[in-house]
Amino acid sequence: MDDFSILQSTSLFHGLSAEALDGLLGRLGAVRRSYIRGAVLVQAGQPSRSVGIILAGAIEAVRLAPDGSRLPITRMGPGGVFGDVLGGSSLTSPVTVTARSPCEVLLVPYDRLLRPDSSAAGQQVLQNLVRTISDKYFLLARRVDLLLLRSLRAKVSAYLLAEAERAGQLTFRIPFTRAQLADYLNCDRSALSRELSRMQREGLLDTYRSSFKLLQPDALRKLSQ
Numbered sequence: 001m002d003d004f005s006i007l008q009s010t011s012l013f014h015g016l017s018a019e020a021l022d023g024l025l026g027r028l029g030a031v032r033r034s035y036i037r038g039a040v041l042v043q044a045g046q047p048s049r050s051v052g053i054i055l056a057g058a059i060e061a062v063r064l065a066p067d068g069s070r071l072p073i074t075r076m077g078p079g080g081v082f083g084d085v086l087g088g089s090s091l092t093s094p095v096t097v098t099a100r101s102p103c104e105v106l107l108v109p110y111d112r113l114l115r116p117d118s119s120a121a122g123q124q125v126l127q128n129l130v131r132t133i134s135d136k137y138f139l140l141a142r143r144v145d146l147l148l149l150r151s152l153r154a155k156v157s158a159y160l161l162a163e164a165e166r167a168g169q170l171t172f173r174i175p176f177t178r179a180q181l182a183d184y185l186n187c188d189r190s191a192l193s194r195e196l197s198r199m200q201r202e203g204l205l206d207t208y209r210s211s212f213k214l215l216q217p218d219a220l221r222k223l224s225q
Contacts, residue, residue: 003055007106009079010053011132012125020121027122028112035099041082042097048086050107051129054078057103061095072183075100075175084132088114147186149224152195155185158224160205160212170214177210 004018013021032055035041041059042048052059054076061073061082073095076082086093087110113129142162149155159181164170174181182189199205204220206213214220 003106006055006079007053010081011135012051012053012081012084012128014128015124016121020119024117024119024121024125025106025108027117028108030106030108033105033107035103035105037099037101039099040096041099041105042086042093042095044094044096045092048083048093049110051081051083051087051110051113052097053106053108054080054082055104055106058100059097059103059105060100061097063095070183071186072176072180081132083110084129085136152185152187152191153199154224155187156192156195156199157220159185160214161217161220161224163212164214164217170217172212173210174212175210 004021007013007021008016008018016024035057041052042061044064056078058075058077059080059082060075062070063073065071074082082097086095113125117123117126146155146158146162149158160174163172163174166172176184178193179189182192185192196205196207200207204214204216204223206215
């Protein structure tokens with residue numbers, strides 16, 4: 001897939017032709033950057049003034065907990081957009097974004113995105129930006145709702161149901177290892193493994209590493225409430 005195809009698939013540049021996108025990127029001052037694995041793209045505590053679009057490779061955003069542990073926020077591959085929420089803030093970034101693998105990223109200055117642009121492409125991107133930020137707000141709200149659930153079984157059930165909905169089927173892979181999923185759910189890794197084993201023995205799901213198959217989704221919905 002070429003760069004324009006990837007960019008057109010993103011929430012930020014959705015609806016733009018390759019020709020319109022080419023002209024717009026020039027006016028926006030977009031630049032392509034390469035990063036080695038482990039490189040820091042955004043540092044927690046520092047301002048972030050660009051929107052990044054992943055062209056190749058993968059990135060991860062994490063937040064440090066008070067005890068020093070790393071809480072994974074999100075992972076993204078080609079077509080992922082980051083910095084669209086942070087870039088317009090006067091505050092510093094609460095998360096650190098690093099390259100999970102060697103990656104290519106297109107960086108767009110946030111202030112250029114907000115400048116008046118009478119072209120149809122410029123207006124479309126502004127609408128897309130607002131929609132993307134709104135969507136991420138609701139995703140964050142879902143994460144908060146997940147963490148507010150009292151039992152680990154409820155958290156696991158709610159998370160897996162959401163992933164199944166995202167995948168559009170009851171068999172899917174999640175983007176986390178067990179340790180990372182435990183961090184995401186804010187629980188102990190051993191407790192998570194025990195709970196998943198119990199749920200598998202009870203016939204609620206099948207699992208192997210990062211792969212899951214939900215066998216009783218209705219029962220899981222009741223557990224997630």
